[in-house]
Amino acid sequence: MKYVDDYRDREAVRHLADAIARAMTRPWTIMEVCGGQTHAIVRFGLDTLLPEGLTLVHGPGCPVCVTPAHLIDASIAIARHPGTILCSFGDMLRVPGSKDDLFRAKSEGADVRIVYSPMDALRLATANPDREIVFFAVGFETTAPANAMAVHQARARGVRNFSILCSHVLVPPAMEAVIEAPDNRVQGFLAAGHVCAIMGWEEYLPISRRHRVPIVVTGFEPVDILQGVLLCVRQLEEGRAEVENQYARWVSREGNAAAQQVIREVFRVIPRDWRGIGTIPGSGFGLSEAYADFDATRRFALDDGPESGLESGCISGSILQGRCKPKDCPHFGTRCRPEHPLGATMVSDEGACAAYFRYRQAELEILA
Amino acid sequence: MNDLACPLPPVEDRTVQLAHGGGGVMMHRLLERVIFPALGVGGAGVGPPHDGAVFTAGGARLAFTTDSYVIRPRFFPGGDIGSLAVHGTLNDLAMCGARPLCLSVGLILEEGLPMEELRRAMESLKRASSEAGISIVTGDTKVVDRGNGDGLFVNTSGIGIIEHDLDIGPASIREGDAILLSGDIGRHGVAVLAAREGLAFETAIRSDSAPLHEPVLALLRAGIPVHCLRDLTRGGLAAGLKELARDSGFTVRIRESDIAVEPQVRGACEMLGLDPLHVANEGRMVVVLPAEAADEAIAVLRRFPVSENAARIGCALAGQNGRVVLESIVGTCRVVELPLGEPLPRIC
Numbered sequence: 001m002k003y004v005d006d007y008r009d010r011e012a013v014r015h016l017a018d019a020i021a022r023a024m025t026r027p028w029t030i031m032e033v034c035g036g037q038t039h040a041i042v043r044f045g046l047d048t049l050l051p052e053g054l055t056l057v058h059g060p061g062c063p064v065c066v067t068p069a070h071l072i073d074a075s076i077a078i079a080r081h082p083g084t085i086l087c088s089f090g091d092m093l094r095v096p097g098s099k100d101d102l103f104r105a106k107s108e109g110a111d112v113r114i115v116y117s118p119m120d121a122l123r124l125a126t127a128n129p130d131r132e133i134v135f136f137a138v139g140f141e142t143t144a145p146a147n148a149m150a151v152h153q154a155r156a157r158g159v160r161n162f163s164i165l166c167s168h169v170l171v172p173p174a175m176e177a178v179i180e181a182p183d184n185r186v187q188g189f190l191a192a193g194h195v196c197a198i199m200g201w202e203e204y205l206p207i208s209r210r211h212r213v214p215i216v217v218t219g220f221e222p223v224d225i226l227q228g229v230l231l232c233v234r235q236l237e238e239g240r241a242e243v244e245n246q247y248a249r250w251v252s253r254e255g256n257a258a259a260q261q262v263i264r265e266v267f268r269v270i271p272r273d274w275r276g277i278g279t280i281p282g283s284g285f286g287l288s289e290a291y292a293d294f295d296a297t298r299r300f301a302l303d304d305g306p307e308s309g310l311e312s313g314c315i316s317g318s319i320l321q322g323r324c325k326p327k328d329c330p331h332f333g334t335r336c337r338p339e340h341p342l343g344a345t346m347v348s349d350e351g352a353c354a355a356y357f358r359y360r361q362a363e364l365e366i367l368a
Numbered sequence: 369m370n371d372l373a374c375p376l377p378p379v380e381d382r383t384v385q386l387a388h389g390g391g392g393v394m395m396h397r398l399l400e401r402v403i404f405p406a407l408g409v410g411g412a413g414v415g416p417p418h419d420g421a422v423f424t425a426g427g428a429r430l431a432f433t434t435d436s437y438v439i440r441p442r443f444f445p446g447g448d449i450g451s452l453a454v455h456g457t458l459n460d461l462a463m464c465g466a467r468p469l470c471l472s473v474g475l476i477l478e479e480g481l482p483m484e485e486l487r488r489a490m491e492s493l494k495r496a497s498s499e500a501g502i503s504i505v506t507g508d509t510k511v512v513d514r515g516n517g518d519g520l521f522v523n524t525s526g527i528g529i530i531e532h533d534l535d536i537g538p539a540s541i542r543e544g545d546a547i548l549l550s551g552d553i554g555r556h557g558v559a560v561l562a563a564r565e566g567l568a569f570e571t572a573i574r575s576d577s578a579p580l581h582e583p584v585l586a587l588l589r590a591g592i593p594v595h596c597l598r599d600l601t602r603g604g605l606a607a608g609l610k611e612l613a614r615d616s617g618f619t620v621r622i623r624e625s626d627i628a629v630e631p632q633v634r635g636a637c638e639m640l641g642l643d644p645l646h647v648a649n650e651g652r653m654v655v656v657l658p659a660e661a662a663d664e665a666i667a668v669l670r671r672f673p674v675s676e677n678a679a680r681i682g683c684a685l686a687g688q689n690g691r692v693v694l695e696s697i698v699g700t701c702r703v704v705e706l707p708l709g710e711p712l713p714r715i716c
Contacts, residue, residue, distance in 0.1 A: 001631050004638060013698040045700025094387075094708075107383040116565055116640075222698050338708045339393050349641060359702040 003249075007221030008044075016226035017049040023233045027053035029185050030232050031178065031322045033171060034192030035062030035350025036220050042355040044222045054233065057185075057322030060174045060274065061192050063139045064091050064348030065320060067167045068273040072097030074302045075136050075165055079110035081300060085128065086165075087121035088136040090114045091348045096341055118150035118164075125154070125162035134296045137164040142194045144168055144285060145259035148266035151287070151294045163296040168285035169272050171195050172203055177280050178321050179211045186322050188232040190218040190225070193247035198263075200255025204243045212241040219247040266291050275344055276317030314343030319352050326356040333357060391602025391648075392707040419463040419599065422530065429530035431466035433457060437522040442489060444563040446555070446574030447650070450492030453522040455579050455650055458500055459599040462581035463653065465536040465588060466528030471497060473507040473524055478517035489520060500579045502526075528581075532588050538615035540595040545684040546662035547620060548655040550583065550675035551576065552628035553605050557647035558636045573632050578651030583672040587655070592665050596656040600649040603707050606692070607646070608654050610706045614690040622682030622704075623695045645694075646707040656684065 006012075032038055038058045041047055047056050060066055072095055079086035079102060086102070093102040093112065106112040115121050118135050125133035137147040147164065154162040171192055178186055191204055196217045204215045214235035218228030228246045235242060245251055265288070272284025287295045296302070313331055318324040326332050326345070336342040338354055345351035349358075387394040420433030435456045442449045454471065461468045473493065477486065497504055534540070559575040561567065580599060587594055596616070600608045605627065613620040629637075629644045637644050651674055657665055662680050669678035692704040 001634055001638075004634075008697050010697065010699050043702065044696050044698050045702050046698075048700055049698075103385050103387065104381075104383070107381075107385040116567070339397065358705050 004221065007219070007223040009223060012223050013046075013049065013226060016223065016230055020054065020226065020230050020233055021051040023230060023237055024051055024053055025237060027055070028187055028233060028236050029055040029057060029322075030188045030190060030229060031057045031059045031186040032190040032218070032225070032228075033059035033061045033175060034190075034195070034220075035059075035065065035348065035352070036194070037190060037192070037218065037225055038062070038352050039350050039355050040220050040222065040225060042352075042359045045359075046222055046225055049226075050229070054229070056229070057325070058319065058352040059178065059189075059322060060277065060320040061140065061171060061195075062320075062345070062348050062350040062352075063143070063167075063169065064095055065316065065344040065351045066169055066274045066277065067092070067095065067138055067344065068275045069096070069098045070273070071165065071167045072101070073099070074297065074300075075134075076100055076102060076105045076110070077302060078134050078165060078296060078300055079105050079112050081132070083130070084132045084134060085111045085113055085124060086134050086136065087113050087115045087118075087124060089116075089138065092136055092138055094338075094341070095344050095347045118147045119153075122150045122154055122159065122162055125159050126157075129161060131161060132299070133162050134300075135162070135164045136167070138167045140169055140171055140192070140195050141198045141263075142192075144263050144267065145198060145256070148262045151266050151291055152262055154294060155291065163294045163299050164287070165296040166267075166286055167272075168267065169274065170269070170283050170285070172207060173280050173283035174274065174277075175204075175215075176207055176211070177277070177283075179207075179213060181321060183323060184321075186213075188214040188236055189216070190228045190232065191215050191243075193217055193219040193224070193251060196245075196247065196251040196255065198256050198259050200253050201243055201245055201251060202253050202255075208241050208243050214241050215243045217243070217245045217247050217251050219250070274320075276314065276320055278317075314345075316343035316345040316353070319345055326353040329353070387708060390707070391607055394708060396706070419460040420466070420526075420528075422464055422466075431461050431464035431528040431530060432525070433460035433464070434523065434525040435460060437524070438518060439560065440518065441560075441563050442485065442520060444560050444575055445572040446559055447577035448489055448492050449520060449522055450489040450494075451496040452577050452650060453524045454493055454496035454500065454502075455577050456601070457524040457526040458502065458579045458581050459651075459653070461526050461528035462579070462584040463536075463597040463599050464528065464530065465532060465534060465584065465594065465597065466530045467585055468500065468502045468526055468528045468581055470503050470505040471524050471526045473504055473522065475507070475509045476517055476521040476523075477509065477511045478519050479511060479514040481519045486520065489522075493522070496579075500581065534588070534594060536594055536597055538596055538612050541612065541616035541618055541656050541684050542595065542658070543618065543684060543686045544659055545595055545618075545656050546659040546680055547609075547622065547682040547684065548657070548662060548665060548669070548678055549605070549627060549681045550580070550653045550655070550669055551651070551677045552630050552633070553600065553649055553652060554629055554633040554637060554644035554647040556650040557604065558633050558642075560648070561640075562636065567636070569632055569636060571632065573630070573636065576649055576651040578674045580651065580653050580674060583669050583675045584653075586668050586671065587665055590664065590668050592657060592661050592668065594655060594657050594665075597653055599653045602648050604644070604646045604648055605652075605654070606643070606704045607706055609692045610690075610704065612654065612656065613692050616684065617689050618684040619687055619690075620682060620692045621685055621695070622692065624697045625695075626679055626681040628677055628679065645704060659683065
């Protein structure tokens with residue numbers, strides 16, 4: 001399959017792993033920002049191919065994981081509202097709010113529908129003019145253009161029974177929060193290729209300069225990730241701190257201008273709560289004033305309140321900031337499992353804990 | 369580690385959730401905690417749940433199985449609820465090593481179901497059973513009020529006869545056994561998902577729904593000492609292998625590069641964030657048998673269109689109780705786990 005098989009080539013993977021080992025003279029810690037990369041690293045066992053001194057820590061780039069519990073609670077409250085249909089991407093349904101999750105709400109009678117695109121939700125609104133349709137707009141910069149476009153079209157077509165519960169977050173402020181944390185140990189970043197395909201890589205220049213940190217825009221296949229690691233290691237070894245683009249087949253310096261334009265029109269930058277991490281200034285999108293009518297929290301008079309305190313012993317905040325690995329958690333695989341997660345990192349495929357649970361339940365003794 | 373022996377206090381579900389029917393961890397938990405205890409089945413001294421029950425009556429060894437079909441949409445590329453209701457139950461009998469004899473058909477119809485759809489589904493059911501050479505000998509029909517059903521639910525039960533002396537099941541698996549897979553995986557799940565969600569691909573992906581009893585009976589007629597058979601349904605190859613590993617106590621080791629996935633199916637799975645190992649099949653099986661019989665078995669399987677791409681994908685190893693280990697295409701190893709329930713397409 002084009003764009004996949006070439007990047008999963010066994011020889012190329014071995015070759016890159018060797019090159020990384022040769023390039024290293026001392027230990028380094030690199031964070032892959034995106035949950036999609038975390039998933040690929042664990043699924044393909046890429047970390048097991050790396051030299052001992054190289055630590056990959058998993059970043060906050062899993063939208064499901066960082067959506068705050070109070071927004072899950074809000075989505076459940078909306079879904080239970082008579083006459084309402086709540087539409088969501090599938091993997092949000094299992095994420096625990098402060099008490100319940102959307103699957104349970106659905107099994108108890110709430111009308112919750114899994115959709116594949118915000119446009120599906122908009123179509124549902126047109127087809128059901130007597131119902132209120134709310135789309136749970138979750139994600140990073142990657143899903144923002146499509147979600148913005150759905151709202152834009154709803155206004156253009158005068159669809160009055162459509163709104164979104166907005167939980168959009170942004171990558172660069174989260175990376176800065178990681179690097180500015182007093183106990184930070186991340187020395188280089190693999191930036192999220194899909195996010196940069198939309199936003200371009202230019203916005204990472206100030207972060208790299210300000211913090212003297214290498215940032216390599218990286219794709220999602222095994223060869224991509226190891227190339228990203230190699231470029232990052234070389235920068236660290238040579239004392240450089242630059243933005244490099246491993247994922248040039250999709251990412252340009254400027255990004256996708258049309259996508260950015262619809263984002264700017266529909267959204268504005270606001271502070272956002274990150275589950276397990278806390279509030280990060282300027283780290284999310286909310287609806288702009290011109291589109292405020294499409295904000296479900298206004299329509300349903302919901303309190304988009306602050307994040308409640310720590311949850312049930314879950315250490316996902318530390319995991320999402322690269323301070324811990326899933327196996328450092330005493331509840332991993334025991335009290336916390338995918339069928340009854342304590343925290344969101346155990347839910348999404350892109351969550352570090354879920355990836356470790358799925359692919360690494362035990363250390364493998366029979367590795368060839 | 370045994371997935372069913374969670375040392376924790378059970379997390380009580382107040383209501384049945386969809387994932388309880390997904391063939392994964394949640395479903396196992398529902399069976400183990402609610403259904404089996406209430407019915408007094410399972411537990412100590414009783415064999416692990418298999419595709420069907422095997423018993424002796426009047427000197428004959430018989431296999432008995434039942435299955436209900438609740439698929440949406442009812443018609444999809446490569447099959448429909450009618451043909452599926454025949455294939456699924458035939459395959460459960462075949463996995464016991466039985467020659468299917470007869471089927472029952474129970475229908476629950478919802479008020480308002482278009483007669484034309486019912487007719488099409490019944491014609492398809494009849495066609496599938498005729499093609500398989502099996503009779504429908506009894507049945508039942510009920511109609512429920514509009515809103516109390518999903519158009520059409522079909523239940524089929526089947527009886528088959530076992531004409532050999534083998535004990536086919538996980539307990540017969542031995543160290544060093546070869547594991548064969550009868551064809552490519554993932555087509556049924558992707559075909560149904562695409563039809564349900566209106567996802568368009570360049571050419572329609574067709575379900576693999578098909579009966580498997582002919583290749584199974586051919587293996588047995590050829591005198592191949594089959595140790596275990598498992599058809600792949602919900603939960604896909606991952607669930608099928610995980611159950612075999614768990615119930616036999618052996619480690620199942622497989623190679624990703626030996627598992628066939630059609631490019632269209634792979635592409636769809638990549639796009640939707642699904643793992644083909646977890647996607648449903650309705651016409652694929654795993655055959656476990658002594659390694660020295662593997663080549664002959666593959667040759668027999670390849671004589672039948674339904675299993676013409678049969679291949680060896682792995683082996684059973686001692687140690688590491690009940691684990692499935694996959695050697696990935698880049699040469700690393702990872703464990704394969706039961707899916708939780710229905711696969712959920714991811715956000716990005």
